[in-house]
Amino acid sequence: LPPSFDFDTNGATVENLLAMESGIPDPALGPTATEVLANPSRAWKAEEVLATVPPHRSRPGSQFVYEDANYMLLSLVIQQATGKSVAAALRSHILADPRLSSLVYQPEERPTGPLALPFLGSQVRANIVKLGGGYLPSKSEASNGSGSGGMASDSGALARWGYLLFGGHLLLEQSLQAMTDFGSGADYDGYGLGVFDQTAIDDFGTKAVGNGGWDDGGYSTSLIVLPSRGIVITVMTNTRGDPKSLVFPIARTLAAALKG
DSSP: OOTTOOOOOTTOOHHHHHTTOSOOOOOSOOTTSHHHHHOTTOOOOHHHHHTTOOSOOOOTTSOOOOOTHHHHHHHHHHHHHHSSOHHHHHHTTTTOSGGGTTSEETTTSOOOSSOOOOEETTEEOTTHHHHTTSOSSOHHHHHHHTTSSOEEOOHHHHHHHHHHHHTTSSSOHHHHHHHTOOOOGGGOOSBOSSOEEOTTTTTOSSOOEEEEEEETTTEEEEEEEEGGGTEEEEEEESBOSOHHHHTHHHHHHHHHHHHO
């Protein structure tokens, strides 16, 4: 981490962070915090958000607990290790393909239109993109994720990226195997390094890997890869909700239709 950032890393390794096993809890300053919503055009730094992480820790490597703090810390690791911003590091490597230009890391990069306005319940947030500087849903909410979220994309670019990643075009085979090592027996937790084993969770009828995410400001997304069939499915909506109930069912329906 940056030498100037005083933070209790709990002795966690980079692998612990990637596997969500650092024992570090989430920050108190979440995307729905009053401070975040009060100024849509403010850019939050990862250090500011992580400074609100509670002091308690559990033993690193002892259990899988999905905490966004892990990937916020990884954003700082990337900056420190590469000497680049996260956006520049991604763009020079796994997002270098010009066909992925619409897959952006906010707020260092700004999405291009047309942009889907977010919905909360049945209400559209009609002015939030304008007030938030043209980011989704706003600069403040996007930057609050700092490494754990905040990326914006269209479905085509995300699907292509998933195809390139799990097709072995972006990482060494050893790295890809580590990503998709979900454990076995008593050690199986269904989570590798940034990706879930979706095979049994969502009953795709074949080996499936992927992940989903949502923004409390009004978006939900799923990315599902069926490696043996060379199929990638992305489903996006501009409505807030848990992707497990909102968009994954649509992905399952599409997978069944493609199976014929």
